[in-house]
Amino acid sequence: MLAQIRYLLSTMPIAIAGLVVSSVAAGLAEAGVLAILAEAALLIAKHQSHIATSVGPVRLDASIGTLLAFGIGLAFARLALGVITSFIPAWISTSMQATLRSDLFDAFSRASWDVQSRDREGHFQELITNHINGATQAYQVAAQLITAFLTFFVLVISAVALSPFAALGIILVAGSLAAVLRPLGSLGQRRAAALSQGWLAYAGGVNEAVRLAEEAHVFGAEEHQRVRLDDFIASFRRPNLHVNWLATLVSSVYQGLIYLLLVVSLLILYAAAPANLGSLGVVVLMLVRSGSYGQTVQSAIQMLRQSQPYVDRLKAAERSYRESAAPVGAIPLERLKTLELRNVSFSYDRTAPALKHLNMEVTGGETIGVVGPSGAGKSTLVQILLGLRAPTSGDYLINGSSASEYTRESWRRAFAYVPQEPRLLHASVAENIRFFRDISAESVQRAAIDAGIHDDIISWSGGYDTIVGPRADAISGGQQQRICLARALAADPDVLILDEPTSALDPLAEQVIQNSLTRLRSNLTLFIVAHRMSTLEICERVLVIVDGEIEAFGSVADLLGADGYYRAALTASLTPEATLAKLASRE
Numbered sequence: 208m209l210a211q212i213r214y215l216l217s218t219m220p221i222a223i224a225g226l227v228v229s230s231v232a233a234g235l236a237e238a239g240v241l242a243i244l245a246e247a248a249l250l251i252a253k254h255q256s257h258i259a260t261s262v263g264p265v266r267l268d269a270s271i272g273t274l275l276a277f278g279i280g281l282a283f284a285r286l287a288l289g290v291i292t293s294f295i296p297a298w299i300s301t302s303m304q305a306t307l308r309s310d311l312f313d314a315f316s317r318a319s320w321d322v323q324s325r326d327r328e329g330h331f332q333e334l335i336t337n338h339i340n341g342a343t344q345a346y347q348v349a350a351q352l353i354t355a356f357l358t359f360f361v362l363v364i365s366a367v368a369l370s371p372f373a374a375l376g377i378i379l380v381a382g383s384l385a386a387v388l389r390p391l392g393s394l395g396q397r398r399a400a401a402l403s404q405g406w407l408a409y410a411g412g413v414n415e416a417v418r419l420a421e422e423a424h425v426f427g428a429e430e431h432q433r434v435r436l437d438d439f440i441a442s443f444r445r446p447n448l449h450v451n452w453l454a455t456l457v458s459s460v461y462q463g464l465i466y467l468l469l470v471v472s473l474l475i476l477y478a479a480a481p482a483n484l485g486s487l488g489v490v491v492l493m494l495v496r497s498g499s500y501g502q503t504v505q506s507a508i509q510m511l512r513q514s515q516p517y518v519d520r521l522k523a524a525e526r527s528y529r530e531s532a533a534p535v536g537a538i539p540l541e542r543l544k545t546l547e548l549r550n551v552s553f554s555y556d557r558t559a560p561a562l563k564h565l566n567m568e569v570t571g572g573e574t575i576g577v578v579g580p581s582g583a584g585k586s587t588l589v590q591i592l593l594g595l596r597a598p599t600s601g602d603y604l605i606n607g608s609s610a611s612e613y614t615r616e617s618w619r620r621a622f623a624y625v626p627q628e629p630r631l632l633h634a635s636v637a638e639n640i641r642f643f644r645d646i647s648a649e650s651v652q653r654a655a656i657d658a659g660i661h662d663d664i665i666s667w668s669g670g671y672d673t674i675v676g677p678r679a680d681a682i683s684g685g686q687q688q689r690i691c692l693a694r695a696l697a698a699d700p701d702v703l704i705l706d707e708p709t710s711a712l713d714p715l716a717e718q719v720i721q722n723s724l725t726r727l728r729s730n731l732t733l734f735i736v737a738h739r740m741s742t743l744e745i746c747e748r749v750l751v752i753v754d755g756e757i758e759a760f761g762s763v764a765d766l767l768g769a770d771g772y773y774r775a776a777l778t779a780s781l782t783p784e785a786t787l788a789k790l791a792s793r794e
């Protein structure tokens with residue numbers, strides 16, 4: 208629980224020092240005001256206009272006017288200090304919120320693709336919004352706790368000066384109340400942990416419902432989705448109720464008990480029969496006020512414990528993101544001369560390996576087709592080639608050095624990729640093609656022409672400034688795919704990897720792209736994961752992957768000559784006459 212306070216001390220020592228000083232000063236000012244109030248009230252009651260007494264160690268000898276003027280001065284000081292002590296926690300929580308948000312996103316964006324892709328749907332969004340708000344509360348409450356505790360402490364110390372007996376009473380009372388209320392703190396923390404879990408599950412459900420809204424209409428699943436989300440909501444209703452209730456319960460219980468104990472201490476004071484009535488009034492006032500600061504301390508402790516699960520979860524997420532960040536290599540990647548997989552295997556967690564003992568070597572400038580049944584491991588291989596995932600075992604070598612030894616910048620300049628599913632920014636076509644890189648308008652347009660999307664773009668009213676995006680309805684799947692191809696071509700990559708680039712294209716668009724690729728392939732090392740066998744015609748060699756293993760790797764002619772997936776797939780996709788013609792034409 209003190210971790211937040213320690214963290215604040217180390218990251219913003221000046222703000223905390225300011226808070227400590229102003230809280231102590233506020234406590235002293237308040238003790239002074241209370242003392243003057245009690246003494247002045249007594250003077251007025253006794254129809255006197257001059258005071259000559261001692262309040263604890265302080266000797267008072269003044270007219271009531273001076274006393275009240277001093278009281279007004281102290282009250283103003285208390286007011287000003289109150290402005291400061293409320294501002295600093297607000298400032299701390301605002302800057303903590305900004306820091307937590309940007310740190311978490313920083314960690315996420317540096318995390319490996321492996322870890323990012325394993326995040327459950329909606330989790331990160333939930334963490335960076337709701338959970339950060341929960342954690343921010345912890346830091347704000349920690350700051351408030353400092354103020355409340357110090358004010359409490361100063362008032363108690365002042366009371367000690369006046370009446371050690373009474374002050375001892377309040378310390379005992381506050382201490383035993385804290386001990387009594389401790390279990391509520393642990394309970395609140397456990398309930399808050401359950402709640403944080405509930406929020407994450409809920410966020411996943413909401414995200415999924417939004418992503419599948421179209422399917423929900425078609426298959427009539429809206430009712431089911433409503434029920435499912437209601438179930439999520441119902442599942443964290445109880446922890447939510449408990450968390451909300453406990454936060455206020457603690458201060459109510461505290462308040463109820465402290466009054467009881469105050470009356471008892473007054474009784475004890477009465478029995479001890481103090482000589483100085485003025486002092487007694489001051490002591491009672493201070494006890495009442497320290498009781499209410501004690502209450503603030505107690506509810507701050509409760510809130511702090513209830514925010515703890517959010518802080519913990521955020522820390523854990525940030526740690527796992529940061530730990531997954533790939534080490535940065537130091538060699539700049541020049542042109543690709545050779546690309547080699549040596550005994551490369553890859554497993555996703557807890558599943559059978561997706562790739563098994565791959566060995567292959569490709570020379571710079573080659574055009575390589577990749578085919579295989581669905582689920583064979585083609586997309587996994589693509590991610591290995593792109594350096595997005597590291598082999599579980601074996602080596603991936605570029606120009607004879609391990610792929611991980613190259614600098615990230617040079618690697619990104621060299622490699623480009625078109626994913627199986629096109630994904631667009633909600634931004635203009637030009638910005639989508641540029642994708643945050645420094646690319647001239649001419650290069651953007653040339654890439655669009657090569658990708659066969661230029662004519663479509665200029666037919667749109669906004670041209671290259673037309674806003675497109677995931678839910679922009681003017682864009683078909685094939686158009687999205689070609690924009691992604693233009694994105695890949697725009698920075699003149701050295702290696703281009705296409706994962707089933709023509710799966711959403713009509714035959715004409717496919718032909719346009721095939722022609723572009725044929726023209727561009729002399730300057731590129733090109734990998735095409737092919738969906739249609741016709742795409743393979745421009746490939747010098749074809750890699751056949753079946754069940755995570757290389758079944759064959761050779762020219763189209765070689766593959767035609769052997770039994771296996773390639774011939775079977777080709778036969779299935781062609782008429783018998785065409786197959787015979789193909790077979791006859793080999794050599």
Ligand SMILES: Nc1ncnc2c1ncn2[C@@H]1O[C@H](COP(=O)(O)OP(=O)(O)O)[C@@H](O)[C@H]1O
Nearest residue numbers: 555556558561580581582583584585586587588
């Ligand atoms: N993110 C993932 N987590 C776990 N298993 C995966 C993941 N992606 C793919 N797989 C599994 O790895 C195997 C290969 O998948 P993939 O490379 O996508 O095949 P392909 O692209 O050839 O259709 C499949 O058995 C698939 O279920």
Ligand SMILES: [Mg+2]
Nearest residue numbers: 585586587627
């Ligand atoms: Mg795939």
